[in-house]
Amino acid sequence: MEIIIASKSGFCFGVRRAIKAAQDTKGDRVYSLGDIIHNRHVVKDLEKIGVKRIDSIDNLKAGDTVIIRSHGESPKIFDELEKRRVSIVDTTCPYVMAAQNHGKILSKQGYEVIILGTPGHPEVIGLVGHSRSERIISTPEEVDNLDVAGKIAVIAQTTLSRQAFRDIVEKIQKRYPEAIVIDTICSATKERQDAAVRLARTVDIMVVVGGKHSSNTSKLAELCKKIVETHLVEDASDLDPSWFRKSKKVGVAAGASTPEKIIHETVEKIRSFGQD
Numbered sequence: 001m002e003i004i005i006a007s008k009s010g011f012c013f014g015v016r017r018a019i020k021a022a023q024d025t026k027g028d029r030v031y032s033l034g035d036i037i038h039n040r041h042v043v044k045d046l047e048k049i050g051v052k053r054i055d056s057i058d059n060l061k062a063g064d065t066v067i068i069r070s071h072g073e074s075p076k077i078f079d080e081l082e083k084r085r086v087s088i089v090d091t092t093c094p095y096v097m098a099a100q101n102h103g104k105i106l107s108k109q110g111y112e113v114i115i116l117g118t119p120g121h122p123e124v125i126g127l128v129g130h131s132r133s134e135r136i137i138s139t140p141e142e143v144d145n146l147d148v149a150g151k152i153a154v155i156a157q158t159t160l161s162r163q164a165f166r167d168i169v170e171k172i173q174k175r176y177p178e179a180i181v182i183d184t185i186c187s188a189t190k191e192r193q194d195a196a197v198r199l200a201r202t203v204d205i206m207v208v209v210g211g212k213h214s215s216n217t218s219k220l221a222e223l224c225k226k227i228v229e230t231h232l233v234e235d236a237s238d239l240d241p242s243w244f245r246k247s248k249k250v251g252v253a254a255g256a257s258t259p260e261k262i263i264h265e266t267v268e269k270i271r272s273f274g275q276d
Helices: 013-024 040-048 075-083 094-108 122-131 140-145 162-175 187-200 215-225 260-275
Strands: 002-005 030-033 051-054 065-068 087-090 112-116 135-137 152-156 205-209 230-233 249-254
Touching: 002 260, 013 040, 013 094, 040 051, 065 075, 075 087, 075 122, 094 112, 094 122, 094 152, 112 122, 112 162, 140 162, 152 162, 162 187, 187 205, 187 215, 187 249, 205 215, 205 260, 215 230, 215 249, 249 260
Parallel strands: 002 249, 030 051, 030 065, 065 087, 112 135, 112 152, 205 230, 205 249
Antiparallel strands: none
């Protein structure tokens, strides 16, 4: 059995930056507001060094330190943290920050900002806050429900699939030809999607490794499933040897929030199935 890893897999710049910032933050009362990244292994490792995960800022006190995750937060969260005199370590990914800034500027210029992405995703919640808009579209079909009288601008969740972006934008522009469209999908997302798709076209089966709540990992799996049999796993323990019985060539891809160690362990487990 031949196992091939996608040329672009695993941690991106933004994720490495966020994890390092969390690891370097010292103190007895250090908290992460939500998951630093969508990978339970990383979250557990940070808990071991004292970074406690919280879902709400309600119990934070002056002198506490809170880490803003790579997905970013809305302005009102930052305002509330400052009122509480909490120390802030902002690990918002630069690509996410750029999307937030586009939303903020366009909103100030009087545009109705349309956000392409997954409702309820942490990054999208932050984009909503910065753009002062709750118009979120996740499928081309939802464009039919748009009813905007003023001028329109479009931004996207940084981990949206390139194909979904194109399909939705095409439909928006047919309905609103004057709409301004800003492609805010990050280069790391595009690189991983392109590499996974190229690999999927050459193998018998694909395994996508990463957190099942990770948007970028889920999008990789969705794209590969359109081409070849694909399984999304969080780690090697999710693998089923029956998947590989007729496979001569296996492709492995991983989301931008997947640690290299987890990718390696998954590959070794697949290799053991071939040896058996």
